[in-house]
Amino acid sequence: MTGIILAGGKSTRMGSSKALLNIGGKTVVQRVIEVLQTIFPQIIIVANDEETYRHLGYPIVGDIISGYGPLGGLHAGLTASSSEVNFLVACDMPLLQPALIRFMISQTKDYDAVLPKSGPYLEPLHAVYKRSCLPAVEKVMAAGRKKVTSFFDDISINYLEEEELVAYGQPKRAFLNVNTPEDWLTVRKLLQDLEE
Template identity: 40%
Template sequence: MLQHRANISGVILAGGKSARMGTDKALLKVGPYTLIETIAGVFRTLVDEILVVTGRPEKFARYGDKAVRDILPGHGPLGGIHAGLVQAVHSRVLVAACDMPFISAPLARFMIELPGDYDVVVPRYRGYAEPLCAIYGKGCIEVIEQRLTRGQNKITGFYEQVRVRYVEEEEMFQVEPHLERVFLNLNTPGDLKKARSLGGWY
C-alpha cells in the first residue's frame, strides 16, 4: 500500500562518538534491526527524503537517500541538525537521534500534520522538551549558525528566538500510548540492556 508522505525531509543524526556505549550506537540491534535501520524504516513511511548526518558518510550512506557531513563540525547534535536543515530538499525536517529504538510513527505523523506555521515542533514530556525527536524549519538555520559560531551548542538554547510549538503529553497520548519508551535514548550498555528487555518494537 502506498502511504502518504508529506513534503518533509528526514534527518537521522549519526555523527556522535558513542563514547559511553563504547561502540557505534547506530549499528546496535534492539529487536531484529539495527537502530539506524529501525529509524530509517519509520522515516520511510513519513518523509520524502532521508539524510543521515554523520562524520562517516561512506559507512552510513546506504541507510538513507544521502549521507552528509556536519558543515560546522564539533558542535554535537545541534551541528547535525544545522547540516541536515541546510542540505535537505524540503523546508522542514523531521529529526531523530540514531539512538532512539522506539521512535513513534503515529506521533511523528501527528507532529508533521499539525496545522500552523512554526519553526520548531517539539514534544514536551514530563516537563522537558525532546529536541532530538522534533521538526525544524529552514527558518532556524541562521539563528543556529549564529549560536554555533559562538560555541553555544545547547539544542534548545535557540528556541526563544523562533516560533516553537510544544506538543504536550495529553495531545501525544491520543496517538501514542507508549510515551514512556518513545523518548528513550541509549547512552550506555545498561540503557541497551533495558531497551532489549522491553521488546515489543515494530
C-alpha cells in the same frame, strides 16, 4: 518533507556505535529508518564517518562545522535539506511511533518548530524544525553556543505537552534512546517483548 537522522556522535558511553546495535537481525538505525520511510519521501543521515552508514542507501552529509554536537548536526541537516518541514531524530531511538510523528508534523503551521515534551523535559532530538530555523541556528553557532536548545528564544515554537501526545501513542517509549550498555539491556528487552 525530510527526515534527518543524527548519527555524528561518539557513542562514548556505549563504547561502540549505538546506531549499529543489533536485535532481531535489525540495527537500531535500521529501525529508525523503517519508521521514517513510512512518512518521509526524503531521508538524510548526518554523520562524519560515511563508510559506517553507506550500506543504508541514503544520502549522508557531514557536519559543516564540527564540534557542535547535535546542534551542528541539525545545522548540516537543514542546510542539506530541500524541504521546508524536517523531522530531526537521533540515531539511537529504535522505538519511534509513526502516529506521534505524523501528529507533530500536523502541528507545524505558523511555527518554526514543534517540540514535544516528556513531563517537564523537552525532546529536541525528536522534533520538527522548518528550514526557517537556519538563521537562528547559524547565529548561535557563530556565537560559539553549543546547546541544541540555544536558538529556541529566536524562533517560534509549538510546544506539545505529553497529555496531548498520549492520544497518538506512547511518547515516553518513543523517546527512549540508548546511551549506555544498561540502556541497551532495557531497550533490547522491550523490543524482544514487543516482537514476540
